[in-house]
Amino acid sequence: MARFQGLDFYSIDQSLSPDERQVRDLVRDWVTNEVLPGIEQHAREGTFPLHLIPKMGEELGLFGSNFNDYGCAGLSAIAYGLIMQELERGDSGLRSFASVQGSLVMYPIREFGSEAQKERWLPLLRRGAAIGCFGLTEPDHGSDPGGMETRAVRTDRGWLLSGTKMWITNGSIADVAVVWARTEDGIRGFLVERGTPGFTTSDVKRKFSLRASVTSELSFQDCEVPADSILSKTTGLKNPLMCLNQARYGIAWGAIGAAQACYDAALRYTLARTQFGKPLAAFQLVQNKLCQMVTEITKAQLLALQLGRLKDQGQAKPALVSLAKRNNVAIALDIARTARDMLGANGITDEYPVGRHMVNLESVSTYEGTHDIHALIVGHAVTGIEAFA
Amino acid sequence: MVKRGAGSGLFVLAVRTGAAIPCPESGQAVDSSAGDRSLGLNIAVLVKQVPSSEARIKVAADGRSIDPTDVEYVINPYDEYAIEAALQVKEKFGGEVVAIALGPQRVEEALRTCLALGADRAVSLRDSSFGDPALLERSSLARARVLAAAVRKLGSEVVFAGKVSIDEDNSATGVQVAELLGWPHVSVATRLEWVDAAHAKVSREIEGASEELEVALPALLTANKGLNEPRYPSLKGIMAAKKKPMDTWDAAALELDQAAVGAGAGRISIRSLEPPPARTAGQIWTGDAREMVTKVVAALKNDRKLI
Ligand SMILES: Cc1cc2nc3c(=O)[nH]c(=O)nc-3n(C[C@H](O)[C@H](O)[C@H](O)COP(=O)(O)OP(=O)(O)OC[C@H]3O[C@@H](n4cnc5c(N)ncnc54)[C@H](O)[C@@H]3O)c2cc1C
Numbered sequence: 037m038a039r040f041q042g043l044d045f046y047s048i049d050q051s052l053s054p055d056e057r058q059v060r061d062l063v064r065d066w067v068t069n070e071v072l073p074g075i076e077q078h079a080r081e082g083t084f085p086l087h088l089i090p091k092m093g094e095e096l097g098l099f100g101s102n103f104n105d106y107g108c109a110g111l112s113a114i115a116y117g118l119i120m121q122e123l124e125r126g127d128s129g130l131r132s133f134a135s136v137q138g139s140l141v142m143y144p145i146r147e148f149g150s151e152a153q154k155e156r157w158l159p160l161l162r163r164g165a166a167i168g169c170f171g172l173t174e175p176d177h178g179s180d181p182g183g184m185e186t187r188a189v190r191t192d193r194g195w196l197l198s199g200t201k202m203w204i205t206n207g208s209i210a211d212v213a214v215v216w217a218r219t220e221d222g223i224r225g226f227l228v229e230r231g232t233p234g235f236t237t238s239d240v241k242r243k244f245s246l247r248a249s250v251t252s253e254l255s256f257q258d259c260e261v262p263a264d265s266i267l268s269k270t271t272g273l274k275n276p277l278m279c280l281n282q283a284r285y286g287i288a289w290g291a292i293g294a295a296q297a298c299y300d301a302a303l304r305y306t307l308a309r310t311q312f313g314k315p316l317a318a319f320q321l322v323q324n325k326l327c328q329m330v331t332e333i334t335k336a337q338l339l340a341l342q343l344g345r346l347k348d349q350g351q352a353k354p355a356l357v358s359l360a361k362r363n364n365v366a367i368a369l370d371i372a373r374t375a376r377d378m379l380g381a382n383g384i385t386d387e388y389p390v391g392r393h394m395v396n397l398e399s400v401s402t403y404e405g406t407h408d409i410h411a412l413i414v415g416h417a418v419t420g421i422e423a424f425a
Numbered sequence: 426m427v428k429r430g431a432g433s434g435l436f437v438l439a440v441r442t443g444a445a446i447p448c449p450e451s452g453q454a455v456d457s458s459a460g461d462r463s464l465g466l467n468i469a470v471l472v473k474q475v476p477s478s479e480a481r482i483k484v485a486a487d488g489r490s491i492d493p494t495d496v497e498y499v500i501n502p503y504d505e506y507a508i509e510a511a512l513q514v515k516e517k518f519g520g521e522v523v524a525i526a527l528g529p530q531r532v533e534e535a536l537r538t539c540l541a542l543g544a545d546r547a548v549s550l551r552d553s554s555f556g557d558p559a560l561l562e563r564s565s566l567a568r569a570r571v572l573a574a575a576v577r578k579l580g581s582e583v584v585f586a587g588k589v590s591i592d593e594d595n596s597a598t599g600v601q602v603a604e605l606l607g608w609p610h611v612s613v614a615t616r617l618e619w620v621d622a623a624h625a626k627v628s629r630e631i632e633g634a635s636e637e638l639e640v641a642l643p644a645l646l647t648a649n650k651g652l653n654e655p656r657y658p659s660l661k662g663i664m665a666a667k668k669k670p671m672d673t674w675d676a677a678a679l680e681l682d683q684a685a686v687g688a689g690a691g692r693i694s695i696r697s698l699e700p701p702p703a704r705t706a707g708q709i710w711t712g713d714a715r716e717m718v719t720k721v722v723a724a725l726k727n728d729r730k731l732i
Contacts, residue, residue: 038477038478038479039477039479039497039499041497054534054537055537055663055664055666055667058534058537058538058541058658058663059660059663062541062657062658062660062663065657066657095656095657095659096657096659096660097659097660097661098660101660107661108661109659109660109661109663109664110664111660111664115660119660
């Protein structure tokens with residue numbers, strides 16, 4: 037199978053190191069060969085392609101590949117971002133899985149966990165032998181997680197958890213959940229294992245977006261977890277926000293992948309389809325749309341690249357990540373909608389990937405901080421005035 | 426020695442090699458003893474970079490080569506099976522896999538992939554004196570001389586190559602290297618089973634039958650599709666590859682004579698290259714089934730005189 041030719045209008049490839057390009061091409065080819073052939077079927081049936089987990093984990097080593105210990109590959113932030121881009125060219129659900137596993141589960145265990153927690157979970161999570169999920173959002177607290185109602189109370193043997201988490205990616209397939217709960221000393225993280233009495237999950241059904249991804253509700257009713265399940269270095273809301281900052285960085289890259297898939301479909305389609313005696317691509321209005329797509333993808337690539345460089349220098353401040361997540365998802369969504377239009381009636385079938393990306397990106401725009409919440413974060417950074425409440 | 430297997434349609438060919446066989450071209454003796462097996466095998470794989478099958482090929486200004494601008498180069502697909510076979514034999518008996526590629530600097534990208542897959546080191550064969558690079562690329566004999574010299578320098582005991590490179594379709598280089606080394610070869614291998622670290626059973630598909638051969642090392646095998654399932658490199662492999670050695674050997678390093686590999690060394694020369702003729706537009710017949718059939722039959726009969 038021929039390699040997908042990503043848009044590189046500004047020769048950004050030149051700024052990548054040989055191993056970054058190699059990583060990108062590896063995942064690009066893997067997605068073409070192993071993901072694309074079955075992904076529409078999974079989206080249609082509302083199932084996650086579970087068989088890809090060992091391949092992403094054991095075989096390729098994609099999970100936590102930006103960490104340099106516990107058997108992880110130690111990639112640069114840019115190489116890690118390129119992986120997210122390529123996964124999301126396949127499907128936002130696949131990228132979501134990798135984001136959750138790496139940035140929202142491995143990252144907090146590595147940052148805030150005990151040596152025993154790291155030794156136990158990181159190798160399993162890296163290989164995909166264990167699946168993780170991240171429970172922050174609740175039915176009544178989304179953009180405002182600081183208002184969470186889930187509580188953890190000390191007992192003789194450990195902690196008693198009670199509350200509900202909602203919209204949790206991988207919830208019902210996870211072996212371990214990173215759960216954030218209010219305690220006497222503020223918000224803290226806990227590792228809750230599947231099968232712990234009092235911990236149940238149920239899936240969100242009838243989604244029209246991220247269909248090839250599991251989204252669940254987690255319920256904790258007098259769920260007692262041992263004392264050593266707390267992430268002992270967590271102290272407050274800033275800890276889950278640190279995790280989100282990692283994942284949002286990946287989304288800024290991932291969105292470019294979805295945008296590229298839509299642009300590629302629109303370009304091919306309008307070159308091949310004839311109306312009024314010439315290819316659609318020969319009409320000025322169509323070229324203007326293609327030009328707009330190329331412009332926005334190129335800008336998004338440059339943002340992501342510079343953000344990656346800053347991240348490797350430890351300078352990717354949260355507001356910078358917010359700006360890139362917000363912009364790149366918004367332009368991807370816009371490109372997906374335009375591509376849908378350019379494909380005419382064919383754009384509404386799953387013969388083409390465009391409709392799937394379009395509806396997926398609606399979730400991506402909402403989760404990990406909505407489009408507007410990121411505007412408030414950037415707004416706070418430039419004005420010094422908080423406008424959240 | 427060729428024996429026909431009793432009624433099975435299988436051929437068994439046992440190939441024996443002496444302790445030292447004079448190399449036909451250099452006269453230099455090639456050590457073909459099995460070597461110290463406790464150190465594992467000394468394995469080499471020959472890798473070529475070819476334009477991807479999607480690439481739009483344009484003839485260069487010289488009219489004899491292809492214009493490499495905007496052409497995406499990939500590892501020759503059959504070489505991927507060769508690389509996998511080399512890695513598998515190393516995993517079985519230990520040793521070292523060296524990936525060898527001949528060509529301009531861009532082949533180092535292919536070599537880096539080999540290192541990421543698990544090869545231990547890589548050798549890039551590049552020298553301005555390797556004649557007109559386009560010609561060297563196209564003359565399999567000149568190319569085989571350079572590759573054979575590299576294998577000799579490495580002291581390899583088993584060499585893998587693809588059965589054919591998809592750009593030229595000559596199926597020549599691998600077997601020429603074996604000839605130049607004075608080694609046995611098995612081409613178009615579809616199955617490989619190691620008896621021990623010095624003997625392998627190899628199957629190849631021939632017209633209406635499958636041929637089974639046993640070969641003693643040193644030997645060269647060319648891989649066919651189906652020989653194995655090539656692995657993907659892992660990300661850790663890609664990172665580890667950055668620390669693995671990649672050497673560049675020129676004609677002097679290989680002790681090669683200009684006359685053997687320089688310009689004009691090939692036994693063939695390319696006079697000109699031409700793209701295939703542009704396809705003419707197809708013809709579309711319309712109407713109901715009966716009308717269309719009548720029109721097609723009439724066209725085949727009268728216009729094309731085919732029936
Ligand atoms: C498919 C999917 C997967 C998810 N996976 C996870 C997961 O794994 N883990 C997890 O913890 N969560 C997950 N989420 C939840 C997600 O992070 C939240 O949906 C998101 O934070 C928004 O919260 P909400 O849905 O409650 O919307 P709300 O916060 O109610 O927002 C609704 C609207 O109001 C706007 N709004 C809210 N506050 C303000 C304000 N102050 N000023 C102006 N506008 C405002 C928002 O921008 C939005 O437009 C997932 C969501 C989806 C859809």
